[in-house]
Amino acid sequence: MVHASSHSAWQIDETHFDRAGPLAEQLRFALQYAVLAPSNHNTQPWRFLIDGNTVQVCADRLRALPVVDPFDRELLFSCGAALFNLRVALSHFGLAYAITLFPSDADPDVVALVLVSNHGHRDMALAPLFDAITQRVTTRAPFADEPVPAAAQRALIDACEAEGALASCVHERAGRQAIADLVAEADHIQFADPRFRRELAAWIHPRHRDDGMPLYGAAVGGLLDFAVPLVSAVVRVFDAGAGVPATHRHLVDGSPLMVGIATARNDREAWLAAGQALERMLLVAAGLGLTASYLNQPIEISTLRVQISSLLHLDATPQLLLRVGRGPHAEHAPRRPLSDVLF
Numbered sequence: 001m002v003h004a005s006s007h008s009a010w011q012i013d014e015t016h017f018d019r020a021g022p023l024a025e026q027l028r029f030a031l032q033y034a035v036l037a038p039s040n041h042n043t044q045p046w047r048f049l050i051d052g053n054t055v056q057v058c059a060d061r062l063r064a065l066p067v068v069d070p071f072d073r074e075l076l077f078s079c080g081a082a083l084f085n086l087r088v089a090l091s092h093f094g095l096a097y098a099i100t101l102f103p104s105d106a107d108p109d110v111v112a113l114v115l116v117s118n119h120g121h122r123d124m125a126l127a128p129l130f131d132a133i134t135q136r137v138t139t140r141a142p143f144a145d146e147p148v149p150a151a152a153q154r155a156l157i158d159a160c161e162a163e164g165a166l167a168s169c170v171h172e173r174a175g176r177q178a179i180a181d182l183v184a185e186a187d188h189i190q191f192a193d194p195r196f197r198r199e200l201a202a203w204i205h206p207r208h209r210d211d212g213m214p215l216y217g218a219a220v221g222g223l224l225d226f227a228v229p230l231v232s233a234v235v236r237v238f239d240a241g242a243g244v245p246a247t248h249r250h251l252v253d254g255s256p257l258m259v260g261i262a263t264a265r266n267d268r269e270a271w272l273a274a275g276q277a278l279e280r281m282l283l284v285a286a287g288l289g290l291t292a293s294y295l296n297q298p299i300e301i302s303t304l305r306v307q308i309s310s311l312l313h314l315d316a317t318p319q320l321l322l323r324v325g326r327g328p329h330a331e332h333a334p335r336r337p338l339s340d341v342l343f
């Protein structure tokens with residue numbers, strides 16, 4: 001059962017944005033959109049500080065996932081996605097900005113300093129993505145078995161490239177089958193590790209209200225027992241609520257397109273770029289009536305990374321793997337109140 005107030009994060013009335021009001025209030029308003037970004041296990045590993053005409057976007061490493069994400073790589077994807085939403089919201093509300101990444105040597109948790117000023121940057125391509133922020137949702141159910149048009153695939157790749165990342169689309173059945181094999185292998189490795197199961201279970205514990213993944217009531221019992229890896233695997237790939245076992249065939253049939261996102265470098269700047277590319281791609285997808293969910297497992301296991309790179313035909317470091325298609329309605333996951341993340 002999801003707490004009612006945690007869902008209201010998605011019901012923002014943008015007409016409440018006060019164009020004549022104090023800048024601090026305007027920035028606060030824009031941050032309501034930043035926190036709608038996706039994050040691994042819905043940890044929401046971010047904090048924000050408004051100071052004059054700046055917003056500091058900070059990583060909240062107390063919300064790290066040390067087993068599945070030991071170097072905070074995915075944590076910085078999430079912060080990058082939140083930063084991207086902030087850029088879109090600022091652009092939509094007509095606020096120009098300049099961004100410095102990792103502005104402080106003394107504090108590596110400050111991942112971006114956003115300075116709002118008339119002399120800043122105005123990116124006309126971002127404002128049209130605004131409505132998609134509240135439409136985007138991770139959809140774990142199988143997608144319609146219909147191809148994603150080539151023009152849409154191109155738009156997804158362009159979105160990633162605009163943020164300095166690379167993307168590749170795999171739509172042929174044999175290619176998707178080979179990726180599904182690797183996902184299954186990675187699932188087995190991860191679920192054989194009790195630390196991984198414990199970490200995942202902690203974030204789908206029913207006591208979570210404003211974060212974590214409380215929507216998987218059907219699978220929670222098995223996970224908390226650490227005893228039913230198959231049920232757990234269903235959570236990772238498909239929503240157990242859809243009642244569909246995550247077999248290979250379902251994974252391939254239910255995923256008409258698999259998209260890999262990669263970066264030339266593999267450092268904290270690249271991870272932030274990958275997160276911004278991810279969110280830009282997801283918002284473009286949402287605008288096209290497409291939805292996505294994650295198959296990062298083979299990338300999270302270092303021994304499988306090289307293989308996934310070659311299946312994706314990417315001559316760069318793979319960072320994210322998603323399935324994209326047309327999905328049924330999915331519920332939004334909750335968000336923490338802004339007061340919890342603003343300091």
Ligand SMILES: Cc1cc2nc3c(=O)[nH]c(=O)nc-3n(C[C@H](O)[C@H](O)[C@H](O)COP(=O)(O)O)c2cc1C
Binds near residue numbers: 078
């Ligand atoms: C870097 C990253 C990795 C993710 N990995 C998974 C995953 O392995 N399995 C999954 O079901 N969801 C995954 N997600 C999706 C999150 O669980 C989801 O974003 C979160 O629950 C919030 O829901 P929403 O995206 O619908 O707003 C991932 C998200 C991010 C940003």
